[in-house]
Amino acid sequence: MYTCLIVDDENKSIETLSKILLEYCDNKVQILGIANNIDEAYPLILSLKPNIVFLDIEMPFGSGFDLLEKFDKIDFQVIFTTGFDQYAITAIKFSALDYLLKPINIQEVKDAVAKAIRNIESRQLNDNFKILLENLRKPKNTTNKIPLPVINGLELVQIDQIVHCQADEDYTHLFLKDGTKKVVTKSIKDFEELLTEYGFFRIHHSFLINKFYIKKYTKGEGGSVITELDTEIPVSRRRKVEFLQWLNEL
CATH class of the missing domain: 2.40.50.1020 (LytTr DNA-binding domain)
Incomplete structure (x- = not known):
């Protein structure tokens, strides 16, 4: 079983995503913890070492992108979650990374998890975060x-x-x-x-x-x-x- 961490400031989104992972992902993913902001998320990622991080983009006191900036090397799969933020979505698409658009859809979660697991099994880490962060700095x-x-x-x-x-x-x-x-x-x-x-x-x-x-x-x-x-x-x-x-x- 693979492990994940959910980083989101909206309790409703956390509950929805948790339920989908538990009921529809065939027991492939175990939720290790939940963080409501990047200050909580950073030490949890370091200590728990999740395989997958579901990362909200828009949060108070720092965005999901700010969290990624803290890591010299990102050795976990990231699935972004966001409301409608066209620029952020375009930047993510440009970087060939995965995202879930709120309200979260069951099939999209299943597809994103399946892709993340394939990447983990093939030892393919996302090397596109540098591109994503560079592009976000130069809109x-x-x-x-x-x-x-x-x-x-x-x-x-x-x-x-x-x-x-x-x-x-x-x-x-x-x-x-x-x-x-x-x-x-x-x-x-x-x-x-x-x-x-x-x-x-x-x-x-x-x-x-x-x-x-x-x-x-x-x-x-x-x-x-x-x-x-x-x-x-x-x-x-x-x-x-x-x-x-x-x-x-x-």
């Missing part, structure tokens, strides 16, 4: 890094190095400034959600483009753009008006 900065789930692992790439993304069924091809291409096991919709606020626009159902690399727009039924890599990409007729408005606002 909406195009030099932020994103971990890409490529075929043989994870690869870190700066956002400002991505010229455009192209859909390929359940995969996405990322074309980088240096002319290289990465094949990533995420859909283009995932990248649209992550990158839109960083200056990317979905100009076609198959293409997402970085505004910093648009060299030219050519008129037509939908038209097309030429990138700094001299790649011509079609603009869908449906997105043309919105795209041109977006382009004129840059």
Whole structure:
């Protein structure tokens, strides 16, 4: 059996999560303790050494991210829990880490626990916390890094190095400034959600483009753009008006 610690300042959330872990996770996880803030959580993690920490993001007297900053090395799995905080959620997604959105859902808890256990059994610790904390210090900065789930692992790439993304069924091809291409096991919709606020626009159902690399727009039924890599990409007729408005606002 694996062990966990719950860090949350809301008793209702603690009760809900505890009940789900006890009743729906097949006795795979034992709750070692509960902390209501980071000052309580830090010594408990050091002494109890849980395999998994369920970590609320928004708490009085310090956030869940502040707690992680206290550790030189994070040798436990973290599953974040949060209300609607879009920026925090985006940062967590960028770092390829897990989170539960309140109110907590039974199936999402089961899935997150199963993934954490797989990581523990394969001795795969989360090495993406540094990326997460760096990105949080630089909100909406195009030099932020994103971990890409490529075929043989994870690869870190700066956002400002991505010229455009192209859909390929359940995969996405990322074309980088240096002319290289990465094949990533995420859909283009995932990248649209992550990158839109960083200056990317979905100009076609198959293409997402970085505004910093648009060299030219050519008129037509939908038209097309030429990138700094001299790649011509079609603009869908449906997105043309919105795209041109977006382009004129840059």
